[in-house]
Amino acid sequence: MTPYRIAPSILSADFTRLGEEVRNVITAGADLIHFDVMDNHYVPNLTFGAMICAALRPHTSVPIDVHLMVEPVDEMIKQFAQAGADIITFHPEASRHVHRSLSLIKDAGKQAGLVLNPATPIHVLEDVLPYLDMVLLMSVNPGFGGQTFIPNTLDKIRRTRALLDEYTQQSGRHIALEVDGGIKTNNIAEVAAAGADTFVAGSAIFGADDYGRVIKEMRANLAQISA
Ligand code: DX5
Numbered sequence: 001m002t003p004y005r006i007a008p009s010i011l012s013a014d015f016t017r018l019g020e021e022v023r024n025v026i027t028a029g030a031d032l033i034h035f036d037v038m039d040n041h042y043v044p045n046l047t048f049g050a051m052i053c054a055a056l057r058p059h060t061s062v063p064i065d066v067h068l069m070v071e072p073v074d075e076m077i078k079q080f081a082q083a084g085a086d087i088i089t090f091h092p093e094a095s096r097h098v099h100r101s102l103s104l105i106k107d108a109g110k111q112a113g114l115v116l117n118p119a120t121p122i123h124v125l126e127d128v129l130p131y132l133d134m135v136l137l138m139s140v141n142p143g144f145g146g147q148t149f150i151p152n153t154l155d156k157i158r159r160t161r162a163l164l165d166e167y168t169q170q171s172g173r174h175i176a177l178e179v180d181g182g183i184k185t186n187n188i189a190e191v192a193a194a195g196a197d198t199f200v201a202g203s204a205i206f207g208a209d210d211y212g213r214v215i216k217e218m219r220a221n222l223a224q225i226s227a
């Protein structure tokens, strides 16, 4: 049975009460905290930096999954590694030297991942698979929460899953496959069936009154897939 992970994105949390929001969503069953870093340069929006990550670290008993939507990436990788991130992912278009940026993450002892936009082809993964712990497929264009899931992503998830399975067979190493954008209780099972194992959900969870109920419903829908 696939160990599915649910990663609430605090992009949709109440920023006036971030520590409490993180604690509440962990109590509600979050497996990871997804931390969306936007710079108004790589994406047309601005969120939070490494100081906020460091401030939240003591409130966070699960891994922090930092999604860097910044350009350039290397300095931010160093700052977030220092701030207590556990997983650091970035967009290959935002790094002049993707291998160097991945090595920076690995050398800091963190898990590394690449994020592919809806129009980014999966072949960018092929030559760096040994450096990857996670692949993050965007199912919306990055920059904003609350967008609609792009249906073509399902086929891309299937193709990425096949590539990663082939790599696991050769190497014995597992690489997580995360999907981000527009994931709700009513489509999470489809996304899992296509081959994803880690699910970012921002507005679906933080937009609800009862975070635990949404996470529970997501898990119930996921359980039907692996049954
Ligand atoms: C978009 C972010 C997502 C976003 C997901 O650039 O990377 O993590 O918060 O939000 P929802 O789940 O609302 O689509």
Ligand code: ZN
Residues within 6 Å of the ligand: 009, 034, 035, 036, 067, 180, 200
């Ligand atoms: Zn994200």
